[in-house]
Amino acid sequence: MLLSLLLLIPLLGALVLILWPGAPTSARLREVTIVLLAVQCVASFALLLPFDPADAGLQLVEQARWVHAIGLDYALAVDGLSLPLVLMNGVLCLVAAIASRSIDNRPRIYFALLLVISGAVNGAFLAQNLLLFFLFYELELIPLWLLIAVWGGANRAYAATKFLIVTAVSGVMILAAFLGLAFVSGTMDFSLQPIMAGELGMTAQLVLMGALLIGFGIKIPLFPFHTWLPDAHTEASTPVSVLLAGVLLKLGTYGLLRFCLGLFPEAWQLASPWLAAWAAISVLYGSLAAIAQTDMKRMVAYSSVGHMGYVLLAAAAATPLGLMGALFQMISHGLISGVLFLLVGVVYARTGTRDLNVLRGLLNPQRGLPLTGSLMIIGVMASAGIPGMAGFISEFLIFRGSLQPFPIATLLSMVGSGLTAVYFLLLVNRAFFGRLAIAPGEVVNPRILDRVALREQVPAIVLxxxxxxxxxxxxxxxxxxxxxxxxxxxISGGLS
Incomplete structure (x- = not known):
């Protein structure tokens, strides 16, 4: 029941917070949430003990009949594709709770929602039933909408509503594809194994896979379905941005590999040249859009559009190196984006702005934010793929695995990787170098910024x-x- 614990700990913990008698303080609620998520994180890493890396199949399988009449059964399992994502979810949810230091508005609900999201994401990564996956996939939608709408910035209502509508469309497309798959295959068994038999005609496969591509493409997000992401990030609080970029986007890329590629390998192989072209367009668009931003948070948000395009490129090639690079990219992007959003949050808390036309000199060792600046440099170097960091490994594996089947799309994506260095160099150069001044013309008496306590930087240091x-x-x-x-x-024939 180890996998079930990863769901029960956060979900029951959320219920405990809601039903907690009296009026517990925000600090007490945060402490309890951190303890619960720490236990969940430890339980996640405990999966490494019984897990056999040499076994490509499903392990630690848990099954129970639930609403069997409609094909909805409780089926959990883990493999080498889902286990790293479960580990990352455990780490980043704990980081988000630790970073939630200034929650005074409805803290009981806030921390309960964090716990619900953590349990729902674990459930989606572990589900081996299509309807069960869909339930967990949708379970995180309302909590995240509330986290943006209630604890977000000035335009939080617009950003949250846009997020809700667009991602609801994503869920509708995915459910329609799952139901369509059951209809054309003539079975009400929504478990993965029987459906993976692949007895459908090519037209039916392409239509159903296309619906899943749109659904997961919205979640990832890929161009042109990305428009909700910059607004959501801009208005979300720092911990929510960490979860959004680090964990929730990975539901889309995981679905891309598990369901689009895994369920429809023949259709995927037929559509792969178009998918590679789509990936290159998404990478270049995300990179060029990031260069045009003056808000630090929007720049990091647009960088996610480009970096998630690498996963589509690797999935289109479906070579062993490429798919390993895709998984590496999901993990490395989760950690790197977590670092960047945490540090942007520190800058905003100390200066009151994220405007690159205003900020400068923050690396000043006496009056600025030297540790924050140093960690930011590490984060942008990792995102730009500097050797010795996780970003380099993921991009190298993806490009090496995709170059032979799709040379043009790979070369264009490599250009996008070079543009990453350009826009993050602009960010670091404008905000952290030069003479410290927080307002135009403030040169004679530059502001001395409040020091950042080391405990506030621990999450970014760990990541x-x-x-x-x-x-x-x-x-x-x-x-x-x-x-x-x-x-x-x-399965996909990518070894050729």
Whole structure:
């Protein structure tokens, strides 16, 4: 029942917070949430003990009949594709709770929603029934909408409503594809194994896969379905941005690999040249849009559009190296984006602005934010794919695995990788170098910024160390997932 614990700990914990008698303080609620998520994180890493990396199949399977009449059964399992994502969810949810230091408005509901999101994401990564996956996929929607709408910025209502509408469309497309799959296959069994038999005609496969592509493309998000992301990030609080970029976007890329590629390998292979072209367009658009931003948070948000395009490129190639790179990209982007959003949050809290036309000199060792600036440099170097960091490993594997089947799309994506260095260099140069001044013309008496306590930087430091460890010892992840990604490549015919 270890997998069920990963759902029960946060979901029952959320119920405990809601029913907590009296009026507990925000600090007490945060402490309880941190303890619960720490236990969940430990339980996630405990999966490594019984897990066999050499086994490409499903492990630690838990099954029980639920609403069997409609094909909805309780079926959980883990493999080399889902386990790293479960581990990352445990780490980033704990980081988000630790970073939630200034929640005074309805803290009981806020921390309960964080716990619900953590449990729902675990459920989606572990579900082995299509309807069960859909339930967990949708379960995180309302909590995240509330986190943006209630605890967001000045335009939170617009951003939250846009997020709700667009991602609801994503869920509708995914459910329609799952129901359509059951209809054309003539079965009410929504478990993955029987449906993966692949007895459908090519037209039916393309239509159903297309619906899933749109649904997961919205969630990832890929161009042109990305428009909700910059607004949501801009208005969301820092912990919510960490979850949004680090964890929730990965539901889309996970669905891309598990369901689009895994359920429809023949249709995927037929559509792969178009998918590679789509990936290159998304990478270039995200990179060019990031260059045009003057808000630090919007720049990091648009960078996610480009970096998630690499996952589509690798999935289109479906080679063993490419799929390993796709998984590496999901993990490395989760850690790196967590670092960047945490640090942007520190800058905004100390200066009151994220405008790159105003900020400068923050690396000043006496009056600025030297540790924040140093960590930011590490984060942008990792995102730009500097050797020795996790971002380099993921991009190298993706480009190496995709170059032979799709040379033009890969080269265009490599240009996008170069543009990453350009826009993040602009960010660092404008905000952290030069003479410290927080307002135009404020040169004679530059403001002395409040020091950032080390405990406030611990989450970013821990994530930065994770980026460095995976960059220097990539076998920690590759050994865990190589069998699963190679098996997925063989299903799709990507070994050719």
């Amino acid at each position: 930065s160390l994770g980026v460095l460890v995976l960059g220097l010892a990539p076998e920690l992840l590759s050994n865990l997932s190589e069998a699963a990604t190679t098996g997925l490549s063989q």
